[in-house]
Amino acid sequence: MSSRRQDSKKAETETPRRTRRKRQVVGATSRVRVLSAEPRPQTSTPRTQKRATFDIAAPRLVLNPWRTTRDWKASRPKFAAAVLMVVLLGALYAMFNADLFFVGEPVVIGNKIVPSQEVAQVSGMRGWNIFFVEPRVVENAVRTLPEFKDVQVYVTLPNTLEIYTTEREPLFVWEVAGKNYWIDKDGIAMRPRGMVHNGWHVRDAEGKAVKYGERINPDAFNAAVSLLNAWKEAPKYFEWTKEHGLTLREEHGWLVYFGSASQMQDKVTALNIVTTQLLKDKRTVAFVDLGSGLPYYQEIAAKPSK
Structure with a gap:
């Protein structure tokens, strides 16, 4: 028992071993690369220019889209819809620009004190297209005259604008x-x-x-x-x-x-x-x-x- 304890104590007190260093040989030369003082000639390589190429796809014009009866039957609804749209646009243009749909002199009803010309001037609708007349806007404009207690406006095609008024007494x-x-x-x-x-x-x-x-x-x-x-x-x-x-x-x-x-x-x-x-x-x-x-x-x- 005493010998084991002594061995363990010796193991604890032992110092770690030192690693050996490599010995340098005296007189040996170090490996150093010596460069010459003369400059090295530079060789330039010519640059090559690269050109980009593009492929342009031009649309193919077809003068006769309905080559066969089958193509014509298949495209007939689209053609009819296009023709109908053109006709509707033409009708709308004629409707908005025809003199028949422009307001001439507004019809004023119920006024005894204020002249009709004054009411028409205040309304501001003389010469307007009937489709752009807003009754609420006309009512608010005529109500600015304090002589009127109530105003109601009605629009009738093709170009009739009626202004019903209730005057203050x-x-x-x-x-x-x-x-x-x-x-x-x-x-x-x-x-x-x-x-x-x-x-x-x-x-x-x-x-x-x-x-x-x-x-x-x-x-x-x-x-x-x-x-x-x-x-x-x-x-x-x-x-x-x-x-x-x-x-x-x-x-x-x-x-x-x-x-x-x-x-x-x-x-x-x-x-x-x-x-x-x-x-x-x-x-x-x-x-x-x-x-x-x-x-x-x-x-x-x-x-x-x-």
């Missing part, structure tokens, strides 16, 4: 900022075209000018409409101010302040009662105020006798 001549407007029952401002049939005229003393198609002062408009609904025989001329509201001059010469549109029927009833009493008492008043709560009036002092 003017209710007042409205004066504001030095300009006159026609006003319908919805308060829409329109271009004035003379006097309205009922002759009512409203002057907004403190309002601002509006554009055609816009709404006017709603407070003044509502007060005027309420008064006309409550008093059919009212005077034809009204005036609106922020201080007194709707104002008019009564047939006996005094001013009447109605204020806003609220309780207009009660105000008209109170005016009739006050007027009867004033005439009975033979009083001369400057104004009657009905818009500040209870009605009251201001009497004009009698002139002293000389």
Whole structure:
């Protein structure tokens, strides 16, 4: 046992063996290749040019594609389709360029205020091909005129363009900022075209000018409409101010302040009662105020006798 342990210890302590180096022979020459100092002549080889060749295949022209009856029968449907297509193209060209299919003067129906020539000019369809007329576009163009509440357009072959209109009915001549407007029952401002049939005229003393198609002062408009609904025989001329509201001059010469549109029927009833009493008492008043709560009036002092 002791000898084995000693052998194992010796094996662990043994150093690795060194590899032997090759001995160099003294006096031996190294293998070195010596080049001569003279330059080596360069030999140039002539370049050969290569040319590319192409094969061009020309189409074969066949002057008679139907050499046999069988070829003709096989190609007959294609030939008929080609002829039919040419005929259809010619018909379409003639249809789009024939004078028969061009719109002359549009037919305007339902207009009483706006002339038909003005409607036709606004539509812009005079001289157009009937196949290129879009009814929606024409309707939107004619609706730019504020006098129309509704517009419908219909197209009929060969060249008929019908424009059906529904006009706004003017209710007042409205004066504001030095300009006159026609006003319908919805308060829409329109271009004035003379006097309205009922002759009512409203002057907004403190309002601002509006554009055609816009709404006017709603407070003044509502007060005027309420008064006309409550008093059919009212005077034809009204005036609106922020201080007194709707104002008019009564047939006996005094001013009447109605204020806003609220309780207009009660105000008209109170005016009739006050007027009867004033005439009975033979009083001369400057104004009657009905818009500040209870009605009251201001009497004009009698002139002293000389």
